[in-house]
Amino acid sequence: MAYEAQRSDETDKSPSARPRSLPLWRQRDFAVFWAAQTLSVLGDSFALIALPLLVLETTGSLARMGLLTAVGGAASVVAAVFAGVVVDRVDRRRLLIGCDLVRMVLYGVIPLVWLLGPRVWLLYAVLPVCEAVGMLFAVGYVTVVRSLVGTGQLTEANGRLNATAAAAGVLGPVCAGVVAAWTGPATAVGVDAASFGVSALCTLFVRFRARPDEAPERTGLWRDLRTGVAFLRGHPVLRSLTLLLFVFSFLTLGLNDLVIYHLKHDLGHDDDTVGTVMAVGALGTITGALLVARVRRRLGFGAVWTGSVALCGLAFAGIGWARDVPAVAALCAVFLACGGMAGTCSMSLRQEVTPEPLLGRVTSAFWTLHYSAAPIGAAVLTWAAQHHGTAPVGLLAGMTCVLIAGAALLTPIRRS
16 A cells, blocks of 8 residues: 555656646547547447347347346446456557457447347347446546546546537437337447447547556456555545445436336326436536536535535435426436536546556446445335335435435545
8 A cells, every 4th residue: 555655646746647738629639539438438328229129129028128238237247346457457548449349349240140130149148248348448448538638637528528428328329219210220239339440440549648657566366456445445535435425326326217117107107208307317417517627626526526416315305206397307407417526526536646557446446336236226216116105215315315415524525
């Protein structure tokens, strides 16, 4: 741990820590990287719709769709444990390009095979690998942003990346549905593959600044895995964030399911209404991501993070009690806007304070720890809502989120 402490001042003096004078939109490398990430997220969101539709078209089984999603999710969680070790040991630019090319090839095989006839087993072989590679890509992407813009513009850069990712996350499923309806789900998977190819090509033209330590000491795998956890434990703010986000993620991962259940079961609306509400919520995510840099500069990290989590809790508490669609949509937009601001702030802070050679392992450990119980929380939340109603369950979960924000005021988060 002495190494991590020693680097705290050095990172502020490194070339990557010096803020650039040019605005982000005039920085060529960031603009190209931004476009590449948007295309990559668009591809991911295409796959989110196209592959389940392909299973449903072929088998007609909802259970088989759910099994495919579960297999992909499990592969992603397992990959998260090791992703940071890999990212910190290899050239990150090549890693990003390689991840996109692997997904391009694997997803591209599916429509070619489908020309000869459906092979559902292929989906169960391809998706876990693509999800694991996608996790490697996600951790690598977080680690390279600082080498593009420096610490002075990290929050603004992350906000822009998150805003377009949210937009692509809305546009992707819509486009995938349209393409699948016109030409079939297999073609939509082919479009997904092409998007990863274009993303890899864009990243090829991005110039990342050299890392301070290109050849870090090679240690055992187990020690590497513990390094990220040890850094989180030793940093007061990151330690507090990890613990509080563990509870927050447990409570909130099932929000989408709760909203869908409330709209369809409690209020009696159709799928079109659900889509409209989700689209409004996505606009909230985009708005929060675009505002976060300005708000953080004015109020500071602690105030923005705690205030955002508190507003998330209040919005969550009100969703189950809202009796009309505009109110539900507005509360979803508030929740997602504030959740996006809190998430962008925590990501930026982690990038700012983590030494460059450890950034992959710290990111991987942070995500793994604070999301580890979230799937269980989603199952518990939806089960409770079905048996006891969305209103009391939403109120309880939301007020607990407000308590999390209150607890943050008793930790170093408040002063950060």
